[in-house]
Amino acid sequence: MLKFFKVIAAVVVAVSAIAITPAQAGESVSHGTFSGRSDHITTGGVEIVKDGHGGYKVILASDFSLDGAPDPKLAFGHNGVDKSTIFAPLKSKTGHQEYKLPASIDPSKFNEIYVWCEKFSVPLGVASLK
Numbered sequence: 001m002l003k004f005f006k007v008i009a010a011v012v013v014a015v016s017a018i019a020i021t022p023a024q025a026g027e028s029v030s031h032g033t034f035s036g037r038s039d040h041i042t043t044g045g046v047e048i049v050k051d052g053h054g055g056y057k058v059i060l061a062s063d064f065s066l067d068g069a070p071d072p073k074l075a076f077g078h079n080g081v082d083k084s085t086i087f088a089p090l091k092s093k094t095g096h097q098e099y100k101l102p103a104s105i106d107p108s109k110f111n112e113i114y115v116w117c118e119k120f121s122v123p124l125g126v127a128s129l130k
Contacts, residue, residue: 026050030107032127034064034115041067042115042125048107051100056107058088060097068093071119076110081123086116 031047044064051057058074066072072093076085088099101107107129115125 026052029056030129032113032129034125034127036067036125037123038117040069040124041065046113046127046129048101048113048129055103056101056105058099058101058107058113060095060099062096064095064097066090066093066115066124069117069124071117072124073116073118074099075114075116076105076107077112077114077126078110079112081112081114081116082110083116085110086118090115 027050029048029050031045033045034042036042042065045061046064047059047061049057049059072090073086074088074090075081075083076087085105087102087105091097091099111129113127113129114123116122117124
């Protein structure tokens with residue numbers, strides 16, 4: 001019986017440690033859904049997740065779609081794009097995509113993610129992050 005209680009105590013300690021740890025790798029820290037801007041159609045989900053190495057990834061969902069535009073890139077903003085956060089050219093106009101965020105960008109400081117046309121300096125789509 002004593003062995004049983006030791007096992008239960010060990011499980012309780014392990015579960016408690018898990019419950020108080022920061023965001024785990026693959027854990028979503030924010031998400032949103034794109035809507036088009038500047039007469040462009042941009043749709044689909046986006047999620048920001050911990051990457052397991054102290055950084056973050058931006059994941060565009062399989063339903064992501066952009067109708068087309070020159071020079072589309074991803075960027076963050078807080079009630080408007082912050083051009084200093086432009087971090088990656090769009091790999092594809094449709095479908096699931098993953099992008100590693102540079103260490104210089106802390107996604108918790110922003111409430112939006114943009115598909116941004118750098119050539120014409122206009123938003124193509126924006127998702128509010130929750």
